[in-house]
Amino acid sequence: MSDEIKHLENLSNALTVNQPIQEEQELTTLNLGPTHPATHGIFQNILQMDGDKIVSGEQTVGYIHRAFEKIAERRPFYQITTLTDRMNYCSSPINNFGWHLTVEKLLNIEVPKRAQYIRVIMMELARISDHLICNSILGVDTGAYSGFLYVFQEREKIYEVYEEVCGARLTTNMGRVGGMERDLSPTALAKIKDIVYNTLPKAMAEFERLMNRNRIFIDRTVNVGSITAERAMEYGFTGPNLRAAGVDYDVRVMEPYSSYEDFDFEIPVGHNGDTYDRYMVRNAEIWESLKIIKQALENLPEGPYYANEDHYYLPPKKEVYRSMEALIYHFKIIMGEIEAPIGEVYQAVEGGNGEVGYYLISDGGRSPYRLHFRRPSFIYYQAYPEMCKGLTISDAVAIMSSLNVIAGELDA
Amino acid sequence: MLSNQEIVEELAAHFGDKVLGFEEPHGLLTFTTYPDTIIPLLQFIKESDRLRFKFLTDITGVHYPDAQGKEFCAVYHVHSFENGIRIRIKVYLPKEDPSIPTAVSIHAGANWMERETFDFYGIIFTGHPNLKRILNMDDMDYHPMRKEYPLEDATREDKIDALFGR
Numbered sequence: 355m356s357d358e359i360k361h362l363e364n365l366s367n368a369l370t371v372n373q374p375i376q377e378e379q380e381l382t383t384l385n386l387g388p389t390h391p392a393t394h395g396i397f398q399n400i401l402q403m404d405g406d407k408i409v410s411g412e413q414t415v416g417y418i419h420r421a422f423e424k425i426a427e428r429r430p431f432y433q434i435t436t437l438t439d440r441m442n443y444c445s446s447p448i449n450n451f452g453w454h455l456t457v458e459k460l461l462n463i464e465v466p467k468r469a470q471y472i473r474v475i476m477m478e479l480a481r482i483s484d485h486l487i488c489n490s491i492l493g494v495d496t497g498a499y500s501g502f503l504y505v506f507q508e509r510e511k512i513y514e515v516y517e518e519v520c521g522a523r524l525t526t527n528m529g530r531v532g533g534m535e536r537d538l539s540p541t542a543l544a545k546i547k548d549i550v551y552n553t554l555p556k557a558m559a560e561f562e563r564l565m566n567r568n569r570i571f572i573d574r575t576v577n578v579g580s581i582t583a584e585r586a587m588e589y590g591f592t593g594p595n596l597r598a599a600g601v602d603y604d605v606r607v608m609e610p611y612s613s614y615e616d617f618d619f620e621i622p623v624g625h626n627g628d629t630y631d632r633y634m635v636r637n638a639e640i641w642e643s644l645k646i647i648k649q650a651l652e653n654l655p656e657g658p659y660y661a662n663e664d665h666y667y668l669p670p671k672k673e674v675y676r677s678m679e680a681l682i683y684h685f686k687i688i689m690g691e692i693e694a695p696i697g698e699v700y701q702a703v704e705g706g707n708g709e710v711g712y713y714l715i716s717d718g719g720r721s722p723y724r725l726h727f728r729r730p731s732f733i734y735y736q737a738y739p740e741m742c743k744g745l746t747i748s749d750a751v752a753i754m755s756s757l758n759v760i761a762g763e764l765d766a
Numbered sequence: 767m768l769s770n771q772e773i774v775e776e777l778a779a780h781f782g783d784k785v786l787g788f789e790e791p792h793g794l795l796t797f798t799t800y801p802d803t804i805i806p807l808l809q810f811i812k813e814s815d816r817l818r819f820k821f822l823t824d825i826t827g828v829h830y831p832d833a834q835g836k837e838f839c840a841v842y843h844v845h846s847f848e849n850g851i852r853i854r855i856k857v858y859l860p861k862e863d864p865s866i867p868t869a870v871s872i873h874a875g876a877n878w879m880e881r882e883t884f885d886f887y888g889i890i891f892t893g894h895p896n897l898k899r900i901l902n903m904d905d906m907d908y909h910p911m912r913k914e915y916p917l918e919d920a921t922r923e924d925k926i927d928a929l930f931g932r
Contacts, residue, residue, distance in 0.1 A: 415900060415901065416901035419901040419902065421910070423886070423911065424911055424917055460792075587820060588875060589875045590821070590822055601847070603821075603847050608850055697791060698791040698796070699791070699792055700792075709823070713824065713826060723828075728823060728824045733878065736875065736878045737874075737875075766901070
């Protein structure tokens with residue numbers, strides 16, 4: 355009752371003697387999401403606001419949980435590839451090849467150099483398209499729309515390459531256990547060369563001219579959502595977000611897979627771990643990826659594009675029609691009757707957002723006994739309320755963009 | 767650079783028979799410990815100047831319904847950036863009391879990993895600040911990744927396991 359009287363007194367004072375309304379310290383609860391246009395995905399954040407400052411927040415995740423780990427326990431190994439590309443759908447080929455590498459490690463398959471190089475080219479194209487999306491959308495969220503349109507043309511070209519290489523654009527299911535399902539066609543090679551030598555560097559240079567020294571963009575991003583290197587490591591950050599905080603951890607360099615040791619490239623790092631650093635690290639990584647693709651194209655080895663592993667790699671169709679043996683293998687693989695050896699494997703690849711890990715336990719059966727995906731978004735997204743503390747909603751949106759949280763990867 | 771052998775020696779010197787079952791599947795050092803040792807162990811390997819396992823890569827669970835007294839397994843992957851080496855720590859838990867102390871005080875990132883493991887396997891992380899479901903809905907009353915919940919509809923007769931996969 356006394357509260358109400360106080361409130362009325364406040365109001366009447368405000369009206370009569372023109373005093374400001376003195377309210378008690380009261381926090382506003384605000385729902386950001388789950389379907390908010392600025393969050394680019396299904397994220398819910400229940401924020402406690404003091405005026406327009408964020409005091410604390412709690413994320414709700416799991417809106418698009420699809421039980422991939424459970425489904426994987428009943429699928430043959432080759433069918434699990436289609437689950438992996440639905441995780442980080444901005445760079446599906448990286449997830450696909452990560453899974454193939456895991457199975458190849460379990461089966462002890464040595465993939466020919468040519469296939470490894472083709473994989474590197476595709477993975478780096480995927481990384482570029484992932485970073486392009488992240489950075490250009492960050493521009494959109496901070497009010498710069500046109501940069502987004504320039505680089506999205508390039509992303510479209512990368513998707514055309516996917517289409518040429520595997521027939522699909524978004525959920526690629528690229529490659530097979532033991533290599534690639536087909537060689538790079540001359541058209542695909544021409545398209546990749548056009549992107550790498552011609553159109554992408556120009557578009558990127560234009561994009562960087564628009565954004566990097568843009569006064570408004572700098573004001574919106576510098577010192578927004580910074581995180582120290584120690585804190586980022588405690589929270590399990592990986593990928594560009596960790597490197598922006600100054601830790602030069604990159605799976606491609608620390609545990610090279612798929613011949614990454616053959617290429618000469620640098621790991622860009624930032625200083626503050628703020629939104630601007632994350633943006634700059636991603637931009638620099640696009641240039642490094644271009645460098646890797648150029649080297650891979652120049653040194654692309656001749657030879658087979660798949661390993662000679664009859665038990666695991668589908669025989670060519672021509673042979674299936676002519677030879678009895680090939681027909682048997684074809685049937686066994688398609689029906690999922692191939693048994694994997696007993697084993698336990700952890701394979702990490704550097705995804706668009708950081709270390710994508712595959713923890714596979716095989717009990718000698720036709721599908722995994724247990725398969726766990728280490729999803730970088732899921733792990734670093736828990737730091738989000740801490741990074742938003744004391745900032746405004748518009749900053750929170752920019753931070754979420756720059757973290758590149760992908761709903762599919764978050765919820766598996 | 768640190769080798770697996772050196773890590774084994776260092777751990778055996780500090781924890782004696784509390785660490786056991788050392789093996790190296792595909793080169794990754796794997797060993798088992800007990801629920802009451804896991805927190806001192808994670809603390810030790812994080813703070814030791816020699817080992818420097820400062821990065822917690824992953825926590826997950828596994829269910830072995832046929833293993834008596836070891837039905838659940840919590841698996842920790844820990845990474846030392848400075849030494850460029852990973853290890854895998856396993857803790858087996860009985861189904862009567864699948865509880866293990868939380869690692870949140872050592873690695874802040876363990877928070878959601880433990881919530882996920884709890885959500886799917888029902889492994890209780892004692893002392894966790896906010897142990898509730900994360901990916902599944904709150905009113906779910908079972909832990910879906912346990913092996914007793916088959917993926918396929920059990921009433922279907924057209925799919926015979928012996929013929930189709932598992």
